[in-house]
Amino acid sequence: MPGPTIRDVAARAGTSTAVVSYVLNDGPRPVAAATRERVMAAVAELGYRRNNLGRALRANRTGTLGLVVPDLAKPFFAELARAIEDAAFAHGRRLLIGSTHFDADREHEQIQALLDARVDAMLVVPAHDPTPAVEVLRAAGIPYSLVHHTHPTAPGVAGRDFDAGRQATRHLIEHGHQHIAVLGAASGEGPVSHRSRGALATLAERRRPTTGPLVLHCPFSELRDDAYRATRTLLAEHPSVTALCATTDEHALGALRAATEAGRRVGDDLALVSIDGTELGAYLAPSLTTLAVPFAALGADAVDHVLKPSPAAHIRRHRLSLVLRRSCGCRP
Amino acid sequence: MPGPTIRDVAARAGTSTAVVSYVLNDGPRPVAAATRERVMAAVAELGYRRNNLGRALRANRTGTLGLVVPDLAKPFFAELARAIEDAAFAHGRRLLIGSTHFDADREHEQIQALLDARVDAMLVVPAHDPTPAVEVLRAAGIPYSLVHHTHPTAPGVAGRDFDAGRQATRHLIEHGHQHIAVLGAASGEGPVSHRSRGALATLAERRRPTTGPLVLHCPFSELRDDAYRATRTLLAEHPSVTALCATTDEHALGALRAATEAGRRVGDDLALVSIDGTELGAYLAPSLTTLAVPFAALGADAVDHVLKPSPAAHIRRHRLSLVLRRSCGCRP
DNA sequence: ATGAAAGCGCTAACAG
DNA sequence: CTGTTAGCGCTTTCAT
Numbered sequence: 242m243p244g245p246t247i248r249d250v251a252a253r254a255g256t257s258t259a260v261v262s263y264v265l266n267d268g269p270r271p272v273a274a275a276t277r278e279r280v281m282a283a284v285a286e287l288g289y290r291r292n293n294l295g296r297a298l299r300a301n302r303t304g305t306l307g308l309v310v311p312d313l314a315k316p317f318f319a320e321l322a323r324a325i326e327d328a329a330f331a332h333g334r335r336l337l338i339g340s341t342h343f344d345a346d347r348e349h350e351q352i353q354a355l356l357d358a359r360v361d362a363m364l365v366v367p368a369h370d371p372t373p374a375v376e377v378l379r380a381a382g383i384p385y386s387l388v389h390h391t392h393p394t395a396p397g398v399a400g401r402d403f404d405a406g407r408q409a410t411r412h413l414i415e416h417g418h419q420h421i422a423v424l425g426a427a428s429g430e431g432p433v434s435h436r437s438r439g440a441l442a443t444l445a446e447r448r449r450p451t452t453g454p455l456v457l458h459c460p461f462s463e464l465r466d467d468a469y470r471a472t473r474t475l476l477a478e479h480p481s482v483t484a485l486c487a488t489t490d491e492h493a494l495g496a497l498r499a500a501t502e503a504g505r506r507v508g509d510d511l512a513l514v515s516i517d518g519t520e521l522g523a524y525l526a527p528s529l530t531t532l533a534v535p536f537a538a539l540g541a542d543a544v545d546h547v548l549k550p551s552p553a554a555h556i557r558r559h560r561l562s563l564v565l566r567r568s569c570g571c572r573p
Numbered sequence: 574m575p576g577p578t579i580r581d582v583a584a585r586a587g588t589s590t591a592v593v594s595y596v597l598n599d600g601p602r603p604v605a606a607a608t609r610e611r612v613m614a615a616v617a618e619l620g621y622r623r624n625n626l627g628r629a630l631r632a633n634r635t636g637t638l639g640l641v642v643p644d645l646a647k648p649f650f651a652e653l654a655r656a657i658e659d660a661a662f663a664h665g666r667r668l669l670i671g672s673t674h675f676d677a678d679r680e681h682e683q684i685q686a687l688l689d690a691r692v693d694a695m696l697v698v699p700a701h702d703p704t705p706a707v708e709v710l711r712a713a714g715i716p717y718s719l720v721h722h723t724h725p726t727a728p729g730v731a732g733r734d735f736d737a738g739r740q741a742t743r744h745l746i747e748h749g750h751q752h753i754a755v756l757g758a759a760s761g762e763g764p765v766s767h768r769s770r771g772a773l774a775t776l777a778e779r780r781r782p783t784t785g786p787l788v789l790h791c792p793f794s795e796l797r798d799d800a801y802r803a804t805r806t807l808l809a810e811h812p813s814v815t816a817l818c819a820t821t822d823e824h825a826l827g828a829l830r831a832a833t834e835a836g837r838r839v840g841d842d843l844a845l846v847s848i849d850g851t852e853l854g855a856y857l858a859p860s861l862t863t864l865a866v867p868f869a870a871l872g873a874d875a876v877d878h879v880l881k882p883s884p885a886a887h888i889r890r891h892r893l894s895l896v897l898r899r900s901c902g903c904r905p
Numbered sequence: 906a907t908g909a910a911a912g913c914g915c916t917a918a919c920a921g
Numbered sequence: 922c923t924g925t926t927a928g929c930g931c932t933t934t935c936a937t
Binding site for chain 2: 906907908909910912913914915
């Protein structure tokens with residue numbers, strides 16, 4: 242059952258394949274109304290659907306975008322992927338997705354696999370150092386954009402992470418907290434680092450101690466556990482800490498667990514603000530006050546960017562918005 | 574920069590495109606060792622990468638699988654998607670993903686879009702009634718499988734949902750609970766309904782009341798809110814209820830929030846067992862005792878099934894396993 | 906063991 | 922306005 246081809250349609254409509262193609266694509270040449278009618282009728286009668294393989298080979302465009310993410314199942318990347326899929330769908334594009342498990346080799350394999358599938362453009366959310374990905378993408382000669390984790394010389398779309406760290410910390414300071422710990426990473430170049438540095442900068446400006454232990458971002462896939470263990474230690478050894486700035490919802494999840502197990506009531510005798518704004522924050526107990534990444538805007542921007550070849554390959558940063566819930570102590 | 578073609582390789586190796594193809598594919602005809610060497614060298618020197626579009630058009634195989642899910646960002650579907658992507662990758666296949674927002678029309682559009690992209694096989698997680706999807710898939714003449722939500726006359730892979738409902742309820746009964754409410758749906762044919770009916774059947778057998786209000790599964794995308802509201806009402810009006818069987822982790826999330834707001838301590842004066850086993854259950858406070866869907870097994874099975882044309886189009890069901898954590902009161 | 910050539914389904918240049 | 926045809930890159934039959 243190979244399905245009818247454009248030739249079958251042409252034969253049935255008593256015309257040529259060229260005309261059928263013109264009708265199907267509304268161009269590039271005009272077609273008489275009567276002929277168009279016959280073609281449409283033939284298409285309907287035969288149940289013809291264009292074979293995109295032929296079209297793609299000919300046009301060297303597949304109508305498909307590639308997306309490579311560290312882990313499709315982690316809430317943050319899942320929401321990002323959904324936003325990007327929505328944007329792609331809105332533009333009539335299909336989305337080919339590859340997950341890397343935060344593994345650099347696998348990231349490279351996935352990028353190659355999607356390039357080999359001839360995607361029209363590629364979106365990559367790098368797990369660690371974006372440099373290798375950028376080199377491959379540049380060499381591929383197709384539009385691309387990094388997402389969330391950017392690189393100074395490559396096009397990218399991300400949140401204003403440094404600012405988000407500042408906002409989160411500022412909010413805790415406004416609550417009157419003196420000793421605030423940051424769950425993140427002081428070094429490195431990813432979003433977690435930017436957020437952490439924003440938080441630390443604000444603490445320093447406001448003359449708050451910045452000596453609290455920082456969670457090292459080590460194996461990213463185990464962030465919750467890292468944050469859990471770090472928070473457990475922190476609460477035991479530094480009872481003066483009354484507030485936590487978690488640089489991702491994953492960190493917050495681990496911190497929440499540690500705090501609960503230590504008998505601290507988050508939102509009451511321990512304040513917590515996190516950054517990410519994934520949906521689950523609303524349903525945790527207590528619900529998370531968070532700086533929310535504008536997922537939809539990020540996804541739309543990323544897709545728009547790779548779909549229209551803009552000359553300047555710059556980085557667009559979107560503001561995160563403060564969502565007040567229970568964990569910061571705002572509503573007692 | 575169109576990249577070298579097989580002709581360029583042939584020219585450089587001083588042979589024909591046919592032989593290059595034989596080398597690249599290890600067949601179907603043998604090639605002399607010396608010739609093979611020259612071809613390999615030419616491939617390496619030119620940095621040749623096969624254009625899969627040409628191959629796909631010729632072979633009528635794209636090496637791509639399609640996956641349609643209700644919502645890529647919901648933890649359950651996100652974990653399912655990751656498992657399926659892993660399985661596809663392990664088989665050297667790419668995965669084209671479409672999200673439907675639980676909308677029947679959009680589900681149809683996504684299926685059509687992926688069929689038009691000429692996927693070799695399709696996996697669909699239906700949001701509601703699987704029948705329209707099944708009809709389209711059958712007509713498409715490619716291997717397909719439903720996932721999670723099955724249909725009596727179509728191939729499918731799912732959990733043993735009825736049993737899971739029984740197991741969850743049995744566990745609560747073993748804890749000594751007399752009045753157990755089920756958060757799910759008594760009618761309909763989806764996984765939630767099967768789980769709910771399993772739970773109700775067990776309650777009836779053990780002579781427990783089955784009159785507790787059930788959450789109607791109405792707009793699936795708002796499950797958490799539905800469960801939240803239903804649980805709030807339930808706890809207010811039926812103080813005798815001491816245990817909850819949540820038929821999905823989404824229901825559990827809503828129930829947990831409602832219980833916490835009502836001042837009930839889940840795992841202490843209110844028991845909760847949920848079904849799904851998504852990762853986040855381990856990090857909630859309290860952590861969720863749950864019947865875990867074997868995501869990896871499901872994904873692998875689904876992909877295996879569509880990749881090897883098995884004659885019998887049956888439904889394979891996988892057992893869910895009980896994961897003991899805090900919410901049921903097992904560990905005080 | 907190798908080469909020439911047909912053709913997958915489509916688009917578009919070219920010719921009427 | 923319409924038809925004929927080349928050719929996208931690849932695989933594979935057929936001939937040698």
